[in-house]
Amino acid sequence: MPTDIALTPKDFKSDQEVRWCPGCGDYAILAAVQGFMPELGIARENIVFVSGIGCSSRFPYYMNTYGMHSVHGRAPAIATGLACARPDLSVWVVTGDGDALSIGGNHLIHALRRNVNLKILLFNNEIYGLTKGQYSPTSERGKITRSTPMGSLDEPFRPLSLAIGAEASFVARTIDSDRGHLTDVLRQAAAHQGTALVEIYQNCNIFNDGAFDTLKNPATRDDALLRLEHGRPYRLAPDAEEIVHDVEDPDPTAAFTLSRLRHPTPIGVLRSVRRPAYDQLMNRQTAGAVAERGPGDLAALLAGTDSWTVRG
Amino acid sequence: MSTPPTVKQLDRVVIRFAGDSGDGMQLTGDRFTAETAGFGNDLSTLPNFPAEIRAPAGTLPGVSSFQLHFADHDILTPGDAPDILVAMNPAALRANLADLPRGAEIIVNTDEFSRRALAKVGWSASPLDDGTLEAYRVHPVALTTLTAEALKDSGLTRKDAERAKNMFALGLLSWMYHRPTEGTERFLRTKFARRPELAEANVTAFRAGWNYGETTESFAVSYEVAPAERAFAPGRHRNISGNLALSLGLVAAAERASLPLFLGSYPITPASDILHELSKHKNFGVRTFQAEDEIAGIGAALGAAFGGALGVTTTSGPGVALKSETIGLAVSLELPLLVVDIQRGGPSTGLPTKTEQADLLQAMFGRNGEAPVPVLAPATPADCFTAALDAARIALTYRTPVFLLSDGYLANGSEPWRIPDVAELPDLRVEFATAPNRPDGSFWPYQRDPETLARPWAVPGTPGLEHRIGGIEKQDGTGNISYDPANHDHMVRLRQAKVDGIAVPDLEVDDPSGDARLLVLGWGSTYGPIAAAVSEVRAAGGRVATAHLRHLNPFPANLGAALRRYDRVLVPEMNLGQLALLLRARFLVDVRSHTQVSGMPFKAAQLAAVIEENAKNTEATGAH
Numbered sequence: 021m022p023t024d025i026a027l028t029p030k031d032f033k034s035d036q037e038v039r040w041c042p043g044c045g046d047y048a049i050l051a052a053v054q055g056f057m058p059e060l061g062i063a064r065e066n067i068v069f070v071s072g073i074g075c076s077s078r079f080p081y082y083m084n085t086y087g088m089h090s091v092h093g094r095a096p097a098i099a100t101g102l103a104c105a106r107p108d109l110s111v112w113v114v115t116g117d118g119d120a121l122s123i124g125g126n127h128l129i130h131a132l133r134r135n136v137n138l139k140i141l142l143f144n145n146e147i148y149g150l151t152k153g154q155y156s157p158t159s160e161r162g163k164i165t166r167s168t169p170m171g172s173l174d175e176p177f178r179p180l181s182l183a184i185g186a187e188a189s190f191v192a193r194t195i196d197s198d199r200g201h202l203t204d205v206l207r208q209a210a211a212h213q214g215t216a217l218v219e220i221y222q223n224c225n226i227f228n229d230g231a232f233d234t235l236k237n238p239a240t241r242d243d244a245l246l247r248l249e250h251g252r253p254y255r256l257a258p259d260a261e262e263i264v265h266d267v268e269d270p271d272p273t274a275a276f277t278l279s280r281l282r283h284p285t286p287i288g289v290l291r292s293v294r295r296p297a298y299d300q301l302m303n304r305q306t307a308g309a310v311a312e313r314g315p316g317d318l319a320a321l322l323a324g325t326d327s328w329t330v331r332g
Numbered sequence: 333m334s335t336p337p338t339v340k341q342l343d344r345v346v347i348r349f350a351g352d353s354g355d356g357m358q359l360t361g362d363r364f365t366a367e368t369a370g371f372g373n374d375l376s377t378l379p380n381f382p383a384e385i386r387a388p389a390g391t392l393p394g395v396s397s398f399q400l401h402f403a404d405h406d407i408l409t410p411g412d413a414p415d416i417l418v419a420m421n422p423a424a425l426r427a428n429l430a431d432l433p434r435g436a437e438i439i440v441n442t443d444e445f446s447r448r449a450l451a452k453v454g455w456s457a458s459p460l461d462d463g464t465l466e467a468y469r470v471h472p473v474a475l476t477t478l479t480a481e482a483l484k485d486s487g488l489t490r491k492d493a494e495r496a497k498n499m500f501a502l503g504l505l506s507w508m509y510h511r512p513t514e515g516t517e518r519f520l521r522t523k524f525a526r527r528p529e530l531a532e533a534n535v536t537a538f539r540a541g542w543n544y545g546e547t548t549e550s551f552a553v554s555y556e557v558a559p560a561e562r563a564f565a566p567g568r569h570r571n572i573s574g575n576l577a578l579s580l581g582l583v584a585a586a587e588r589a590s591l592p593l594f595l596g597s598y599p600i601t602p603a604s605d606i607l608h609e610l611s612k613h614k615n616f617g618v619r620t621f622q623a624e625d626e627i628a629g630i631g632a633a634l635g636a637a638f639g640g641a642l643g644v645t646t647t648s649g650p651g652v653a654l655k656s657e658t659i660g661l662a663v664s665l666e667l668p669l670l671v672v673d674i675q676r677g678g679p680s681t682g683l684p685t686k687t688e689q690a691d692l693l694q695a696m697f698g699r700n701g702e703a704p705v706p707v708l709a710p711a712t713p714a715d716c717f718t719a720a721l722d723a724a725r726i727a728l729t730y731r732t733p734v735f736l737l738s739d740g741y742l743a744n745g746s747e748p749w750r751i752p753d754v755a756e757l758p759d760l761r762v763e764f765a766t767a768p769n770r771p772d773g774s775f776w777p778y779q780r781d782p783e784t785l786a787r788p789w790a791v792p793g794t795p796g797l798e799h800r801i802g803g804i805e806k807q808d809g810t811g812n813i814s815y816d817p818a819n820h821d822h823m824v825r826l827r828q829a830k831v832d833g834i835a836v837p838d839l840e841v842d843d844p845s846g847d848a849r850l851l852v853l854g855w856g857s858t859y860g861p862i863a864a865a866v867s868e869v870r871a872a873g874g875r876v877a878t879a880h881l882r883h884l885n886p887f888p889a890n891l892g893a894a895l896r897r898y899d900r901v902l903v904p905e906m907n908l909g910q911l912a913l914l915l916r917a918r919f920l921v922d923v924r925s926h927t928q929v930s931g932m933p934f935k936a937a938q939l940a941a942v943i944e945e946n947a948k949n950t951e952a953t954g955a956h
Contacts, residue, residue: 063795064798065798066793081802084798089800091657091661097623097632098631098632098635101634102636103635105594105636105640109792126625130624306617308614309615310617315615318583318584319753324572328369330564330567330750
């Protein structure tokens with residue numbers, strides 16, 4: 021799959037006008053992804069972006085690769101079929117907190133547990149943007165929105181806890197405005213075998229502006245963020261014991277503990293364990309069946325084992 | 333020794349095996365069918381079982397039955413009423429008694445007729461003693477005891493030995509109807525290859541049943557039904573169920589298209605057997621994906637189609653309801669996709685194991701927006717093979733999702749099938765787009781073939797053709813997002829025109845007298861009962877024309893003219909008149925609807941009465 025053609029970020033820009041609101045965090049993510057893609061060393065024709073519905077799901081239109089803007093919540097299912105039928109492709113899913121965790125929650129958890137070779141970018145802005153400002157499954161309890169004038173009642177999902185609970189083999193978090201960090205996480209996700217879930221905190225400047233300001237403001241971010249790096253120590257609290265971060269730990273307990281942490285908020289890769297990818301296993305079965313029984317003989321299949329002849 | 337039993341020649345027989353869900357009646361019926369197929373009779377089967385895996389033993393809801401009609405001539409249905417009923421317990425007798433004509437034979441397993449078992453089905457006295465069965469020829473047989481007796485040296489516990497009583501019954505019936513036995517013995521030895529003691533026990537019970545018929549005087553008569561030599565075209569034949577034929581049709585379609593087959597499916601009765609069957613054929617490059625739900629099943633199939641596979645999803649009515657949004661996406665993406673709906677009783681969960689044709693309007697219209705989808709339906713179990721190939725042809729040629737509407741009756745029923753030569757199957761090869769299609773070297777994903785209106789199928793991995801598609805309205809040609817009012821109007825009409833323009837063969841009307849004034853028109857699995865009923869009416873001197881629709885969308889081009897040629901058009905359907913509604917709306921023809929929604933196929937005799945009455949009324953009124 022690696023290509024000799026030297027591609028530039030510009031090669032990944034489609035001819036379509038980008039139509040997000042001015043100031044939307046999605047622009048920064050698009051630029052980071054387009055900037056990172058040449059590094060992959062994969063020809064454009066072998067890359068596919070699949071999305072569901074929502075602001076973030078317009079993403080494929082802006083990438084000069086193959087792409088599909090599909091049905092609300094169903095991108096992981098559609099991408100699963102594509103990745104299984106075409107293990108030669110690099111398949112990316114772009115989704116949002118409503119698309120992935122509300123209407124499409126079922127497909128997300130099953131893609132994660134199967135470990136299909138998909139890279140899922142979950143743009144989490146903790147609000148519904150495209151439908152104009154209702155609370156989302158990641159909005160904090162008590163959120164005042166157009167659909168919850170007296171405050172929302174339900175407990176939010178923590179996407180990374182959900183992912184780890186769903187047997188995800190790769191779980192990471194990053195922030196739209198931190199291009200260096202975002203790119204580094206994308207790099208690790210792309211290198212991962214199987215499903216990689218990357219939660220990207222993304223600012224919706226229209227309906228939920230400033231949701232992640234504490235994590236972005238130079239005055240507060242050093243205290244608010246816990247930057248995780250494999251092999252480096254971290255503390256869960258200033259006076260807590262040092263723990264050496266091990267993304268490959270087969271026991272998900274430490275990663276799960278990190279996924280629950282809010283102050284500080286961990287960013288980086290929480291978990292990255294090796295497990296066979298579903299599409300590889302599926303294609304191994306197909307190849308194994310051919311090796312064992314030979315390529316299918318249609319005439320023999322149609323004839324079956326219990327037939328008789330009628331003479332004319 | 334007694335005198336040798338009399339052998340009677342029959343031209344056709346209908347047998348029904350009935351017992352508890354756990355009595356192995358489906359297996360017994362399958363084996364009798366296999367023996368009968370191998371013997372060369374024409375045949376048609378009707379399995380009928382409850383949705384519960386094991387309903388409480390001995391109760392009416394727990395009764396499972398298998399009906400088989402076989403003959404020395406061409407037959408079209410599993411038969412209206414059994415000539416002989418095998419009842420393994422009181423529930424099986426009570427549940428099936430009303431279907432028996434006077435004079436029918438009944439073999440009852442007397443061992444199960446305890447006071448308690450009788451009470452379970454509401455009988456205070458035994459029908460074997462109180463005259464209930466006076467109108468029938470009853471053969472009381474202690475099936476359970478005789479089986480246990482035959483297996484007393486087998487080393488099996490009495491309980492395990494008694495489980496072989498279905499094979500004793502099969503042996504007895506095999507003797508009664510002179511069926512070959514080698515196939516069943518071979519089958520049992522293969523089935524229980526890992527448990528040789530069970531294989532031997534079943535073979536012993538099977539032979540004991542045969543010998544019981546041969547040696548006891550309870551059965552004075554046995555029957556022969558000669559092979560149906562003239563019913564079959566020359567060639568190799570096998571017996572095949574609708575779901576098996578459909579599965580093989582899908583594998584054949586993929587082979588003939590040189591595309592990998594990808595099935596995305598969620599288990600649902602009565603479609604799951606297609607998933608089971610296809611999962612056995614991975615050496616054909618078949619990939620089967622058991623999805624987390626119905627929506628993911630079709631989603632994965634559509635994703636695979638985008639990647640260049642022959643994408644298929646299989647389901648039943650409730651699953652179609654869940655898939656509707658993705659079918660709409662496939663309409664908008666203009667990608668090939670097969671949606672196989674094995675219809676069952678509805679609405680909601682309805683009758684999962686029973687048959688119905690009530691998803692026609694759902695297939696036609698069950699989506700948001702103007703979202704036309706081609707619809708076709710197989711007519712018989714074996715025809716499911718051809719219909720699958722036909723559905724694939726349409727999907728691949730026109731780049732569209734296609735509905736294939738089978739049903740529970742076709743899925744589980746079986747009939748002999750002439751095995752086709754691979755070379756005679758249609759060539760379904762497709763050409764993927766490989767190069768830019770614009771003078772300026774760019775690629776338009778919605779530039780259409782002027783004849784079919786199909787768009788190019790450009791699969792990921794093809795350099796220079798990178799493009800984005802989606803469910804938002806797009807500009808014709810470029811495929812770019814477009815909210816332009818005129819473009820949307822154009823695209824809606826264009827998608828409709830593409831489906832309307834699909835090439836389907838003309839309707840063939842069968843009107844042997846040439847002067848019939850009544851046309852009976854059917855679709856799907858009503859083919860057999862309608863054909864059998866029409867032939868009864870004609871035999872009695874009635875004049876009636878008949879035709880059967882394979883294509884429900886688009887209709888054959890000559891359909892309107894065909895309808896208008898007759899004074900009356902009668903449409904029998906297992907719904908409340910869905911095809912009739914379409915015909916009335918489309919052709920302004922005053923179609924008469926005859927409907928039955930009982931979960932069971934039409935009975936030929938009942939249908940014949942309806943047709944005859946309609947024929948008479950038509951003759952009695954007005955001129956042509």
